Amino acid sequence: MTQPTAAEATNGADKPAVIAISSHVARGTVGNRAAVLALESLGFPVWSVPTLTLPWHPGRGPATRIVPEDDAFAALMGDLTGAPWLGEVGAVLTGYFGSPRQIEPAASLVEAVRKANPRALFLCDPVVGDEGEGGGRLYQPQETLEQIRDRLLPLADIATPNRFELEFLTGLEFSDNTHLIEAASTLGPPCVIVTSAFAMLRGGIGNLLVDRNGALLAEHRRIEGAPHGLGDLTSAVFLARTLSGAGPEKALQATTAAVYEILARTTKRGADELTLETDAQSLKTPMAMVQMRRLPLPGGRRA
Template sequence: MNKQAIAVTIAGNDSDGSAGMPADLHAFYGRNVYGMGLMTAAVAGNSTGIFAQQVMPIDFIAKQFEVLAKDFDIGAVKTGMLANKAVIDCVADNLAKYDFGKVVLDPVIITKHGAMLLDDDAYQTFLDRLLPLAEIITPNFFEQEKLTGMKMDSDSQIMAGAKKLQEMGAKNVLMKGKHGTGSSTVRDYLLLEDGSSQWLEKPYVDTTHINGTGDTLSAVIAAELAKGNELAQAVAIGKDFTYEAIAHPIPVGSKFGPINHWVAQKAVK
């Protein structure tokens, strides 16, 4: 078996390269981890929007698991767009069947703007089958409120929400801070399995180039876990890397652009 650190993203492919699987692979590369992509869906989109979507056949998704497991020693995996109940069931079945290392669960349930991405049946399957597999879950603000059934308007509510997610099955929880609230900072809350916790804070960057932000953060965490780093260190590196990528936008796209993995790769050691 190989000795190079390997991480796998189970996600959809965004044709413009800004989010989903491409962002994950950029992040893996930026952290010196060999990245593999297990595709669940593909979207036809550009910086102005998404115009078509194709979900991969279930037998094709399962076959990707099989062939990767046969040949590679995988250190960590992160999930992204899982589309529907059948895909979630397939992913859960195969993560139980094969050892892909620690699971970083990026929910991709609700967009950063609050739009629901899964129907009720798929959402319940996500809770029942994937949440208990998570080494860490990384929900955005809207996902936190949906998952917990709680408002997230104060530090105490965020802390209580993280505890509830642990009670629901996640070992560790990263509650990502809400963007664009008029605050000069973005604060994330990390609750670890042993009960310890910390707040991670970075300046808020006012930019339309934020596509792939959540993908990148969870992908860097997965990359660091694949290298054998402790979770708290992996999260701190993920936060630093994502901030640097947002803070140095690149001129790609006419509307909502990608973040800058090149600068982050050089800035974060």
């Protein structure tokens, strides 16, 4: 996959703007709170679009949801679609949606960004489910999943599902990384990163990247009791690294190292939310070591 550098994406500007479309919480570092902090720490201006507002992650307890009316959300997205500054945008990132009817306006905005800047990237993080007791659980309406699968993923350059979201999107169940590679290869986007992939290290966890050149696994030690927001952070950091000109392997390695380092520092402090405001340096120059492996492609082939 040929990626534009930041300078190419903005006709000479240092960094392109990124439109980040996801949830907003008052307390915590999830959704756009994680993505915007990470992107801005790495030097990227962000146009932040909240799909809903929460006091905190609903996993913390009952939480009021403020979801914009569908017509109002579509009108706001229409304003952005016609904005005279759209050529500044080098990428769009989508995450959690508050309503399935927010997805079509988001897709239209991606198409408008591409028209203004053909080199712009679109990263789709299909936030619809995660690990639950006894397996994966879907916490978005089926209609939202279908809209993401049928409307957004065909537009995406990069997708970042977790293992369970990949199961929901494909209707399959996976028991090893070979199955993940096969499913990721048919998902649609030319680059797919499966978070929470099967680790080869005992007591580990990994991010699996699948593109036309093969499959790469970046893994590290699993840390129990991890705060929410790791997937949001992973998507934003990988996008930033890619926009900065890193190839897939370097971007995956740096992203995995940064997220792991921040997670380790957060849990060492005893914090219950990712401490990005304290650990911004870990985003820029992570020191954590991650194990990189090139995995066989289906049929025993290697890239």
